[in-house]
Amino acid sequence: MNQNIAIDGPAGAGKSTIARRVAAERKMIYVDTGAMYRAMGIFLQRKQVDLSDPAAVQAAADEADISIEYQNDAQQVILCGENVTGLLRTEEAGHGASLVSVLAPVRRKMVELQQRLASRTAVVMDGRDIGTVVLPDALLKIYLTASSEVRARRRCHELEEKGESCRLEDIQKDIEERDYRDMHREISPLVQADDAVLVDSSDMTIDEVVVRIIRLYEERL
Numbered sequence: 001m002n003q004n005i006a007i008d009g010p011a012g013a014g015k016s017t018i019a020r021r022v023a024a025e026r027k028m029i030y031v032d033t034g035a036m037y038r039a040m041g042i043f044l045q046r047k048q049v050d051l052s053d054p055a056a057v058q059a060a061a062d063e064a065d066i067s068i069e070y071q072n073d074a075q076q077v078i079l080c081g082e083n084v085t086g087l088l089r090t091e092e093a094g095h096g097a098s099l100v101s102v103l104a105p106v107r108r109k110m111v112e113l114q115q116r117l118a119s120r121t122a123v124v125m126d127g128r129d130i131g132t133v134v135l136p137d138a139l140l141k142i143y144l145t146a147s148s149e150v151r152a153r154r155r156c157h158e159l160e161e162k163g164e165s166c167r168l169e170d171i172q173k174d175i176e177e178r179d180y181r182d183m184h185r186e187i188s189p190l191v192q193a194d195d196a197v198l199v200d201s202s203d204m205t206i207d208e209v210v211v212r213i214i215r216l217y218e219e220r221l
């Protein structure tokens, strides 16, 4: 039986923190698909590919060797033999990922890789198109959101904890621009799947969201 959980939602809604916790509690594999798009963004930037040239993007996407490994249950993204995990969680990498994720050859390649991962073992996968495109038969689909202000505050807090400075207005503006791009792109825009459960985490703690998702999952099993 398909036992996958799909979690979609806008940037900064807490998807990765929550998906990681749900996966740990249920002894499932967590797959962070945003990290894969971030790695692809780095690859295309390093190769200085002209993103407006579909043939160049197709050739580069074919060449990009992106794979996932696990070290102590933490996902590692390997780009052409190099572990790039430490480079992925910056605002710049997120911005780059949002730009390359609109490109059809990039999405085709990522979806194929993600479906292959989920066919081997039960996963908790988070992203933007998981419930709609990658795992349309997932046992449980969650659409996790929060207001853009709450999401910006959380991102700022995260950056400050890493010792980076942050301006709340800039982060909120970037989040809103990214939402717009993710929700209005032609291919696989971010939308709530018809059969997804909407969870608004604006006024919920991480624990409350995790408990809610696990309860929903166990009901379906």
Ligand code: DC
Pocket (backbone or CB within 6 Å): 011, 012, 033, 034, 035, 037, 038, 094, 097, 098, 101, 126, 127, 128, 129, 130, 178, 182
């Ligand atoms: O979740 P994240 O912030 O790491 O994602 C970075 C970007 O990648 C995001 O702006 C949109 C894109 N993305 C996507 O289009 N589809 C996914 N399944 C995951 C991420």
